[in-house]
Amino acid sequence: MRSLVQEAEGRPSPALPSLSPELAAAVLGARRRAARGADPQIDTAHLLHSLLESDQGTRESLSGDEPARLGRLLGYLVQRSIGYGLVWQTRAEGPEAQAETWWGGVSGWSPKAAAALNGALVRARLRRAEYATGRDLMAALLADPECRAVEVLRSAGLDPMGETGRMGERAC
Numbered sequence: 001m002r003s004l005v006q007e008a009e010g011r012p013s014p015a016l017p018s019l020s021p022e023l024a025a026a027v028l029g030a031r032r033r034a035a036r037g038a039d040p041q042i043d044t045a046h047l048l049h050s051l052l053e054s055d056q057g058t059r060e061s062l063s064g065d066e067p068a069r070l071g072r073l074l075g076y077l078v079q080r081s082i083g084y085g086l087v088w089q090t091r092a093e094g095p096e097a098q099a100e101t102w103w104g105g106v107s108g109w110s111p112k113a114a115a116a117l118n119g120a121l122v123r124a125r126l127r128r129a130e131y132a133t134g135r136d137l138m139a140a141l142l143a144d145p146e147c148r149a150v151e152v153l154r155s156a157g158l159d160p161m162g163e164t165g166r167m168g169e170r171a172c
Helices: 004-009 021-036 044-054 056-063 067-084 111-126 134-142 148-155 160-170
Strands: 101-103 106-109
Touching (some): 111 134
């Protein structure tokens, strides 16, 4: 597996599609966000929050014709990051979350976050794309109805199943 540093610097990988610059920034941002919050693992909500900050295409896909949707979601994520998500800090994501998971040469990922990143890479490979994008990651997050990112979307009043259709329409 490639390290996150290699991804951020854009070094090519023969085996896997690379991350787009926006997606690499989101992955690094999720790591920083988890460390700042003293969270036990980098989870899918960290990925979602950082992805929305880093990738304009994903933001546009989620806001659709109603910009208030994105504002509501970002507001919820900010509340979570400043302490309203303390319940999440006391438990790791997923039933198998006690296992230490590696992704990109770095440990500390929840199994669901690692699976979502791998899912984004698979989507990019299936599209024969050079880069996995934020939309690839968003689609992979939405594919797991039990992940914390989907829980955040529901809590912010968004319909994850509706978002899945919207992301599918714009995936390629």
